[in-house]
Amino acid sequence: MRQRCLGKFAFWCFFSFLSCAATQAHATAMLTLPGPVVCAQWLHAHSRDVQIVDVRDDPDSLSTPPIFYTQNGQKHLKRVGGHIPSALSVDFLALRNTHRVDGLSLDFQFPTPAEFQSLMQSICLQSNEPIVIAPTGDSAISLQEGALLALELTVYGVPTSEIALLNGGTHAWITAGFPISTNTIFPASGSHWRAKPARASILAHTADVRRQLDRGGLVLDARPLDQFVGITHSPVVTLPGRIQGATALPAEVMYTRAEDGSWHFLTPEQYRNVLAALDIEMDSRTKADAIVYCNTGQYAAGAWFILNRIIGDSDIRSYEGSLYNWEHHGLPVVGLK
Structure with a gap:
């Protein structure tokens, strides 16, 4: 049993190394994002040139198939399942923490720079590479979840020119006929992403x-x-x-x-x-x-x-x-x- 566990651990470490190596390879040429939002078609054409960061409040759905329904003989997407291949993953609930503010213990607070840095390193985010945030797109609330990640990235030093949201989210990606993966997104090591002091002007x-x-x-x-x-x-x-x-x-x-x-x-x-x-x-x-x-x-x-x-x-x-x-x-x- 111990040998089997060690074998799984070695595989996970090797997979993590390959994942980060592949992510770092994207940095060979800095792509200019077309604006604050991109469409699924643009992202599909440039998916190898950006870091895709999936954000959602139901991480279990990353590894489950999409849910469809049929109406008038046509197939429609009811709920996003799976994720865009090569996407990194952020649990929306990890974007806010409990802190003491003016002597009060309050929930729903921004992570500290150290907390946010640790979170971004844990998903293997790389510095100085364009980021496209992919919410599920199943609801307007999902767009706000993506916007919160964009806000925190901006607060902690990522230039706005390097951040965009996928308009329509993964929902629009799926309905456009682009591939989806239900493979587990392994947490990878090897990121040296650093948070800068919070931008108080935001x-x-x-x-x-x-x-x-x-x-x-x-x-x-x-x-x-x-x-x-x-x-x-x-x-x-x-x-x-x-x-x-x-x-x-x-x-x-x-x-x-x-x-x-x-x-x-x-x-x-x-x-x-x-x-x-x-x-x-x-x-x-x-x-x-x-x-x-x-x-x-x-x-x-x-x-x-x-x-x-x-x-x-x-x-x-x-x-x-x-x-x-x-x-x-x-x-x-x-x-x-």
């Missing part, structure tokens, strides 16, 4: 939000509209409602579902039209450095990615911990009476 904290409100600055609530007005609320926050003075940027109007069932970001022009329809001015001098928040930071990460990366407004900060942190600091919310 993150906001509770004191920043209060100062922003005091000076009449723009604070955007990126949750669904029913949570903004206080009809419903997430179980992770205590009371229904919003931060007084916040402006709604409803999640319902920020994403769209394609005919193949995959969820996509809108175009920059469409987003500008959405902001205009909501009477949100991003170019006002007093509101240029907007802060986005939600319940714990996931919706906010999606809004940050849209405003900062897709529209191109660099003065956007995401409130770490969001309403969860706000309430744990004893601050009020307003909603329906």
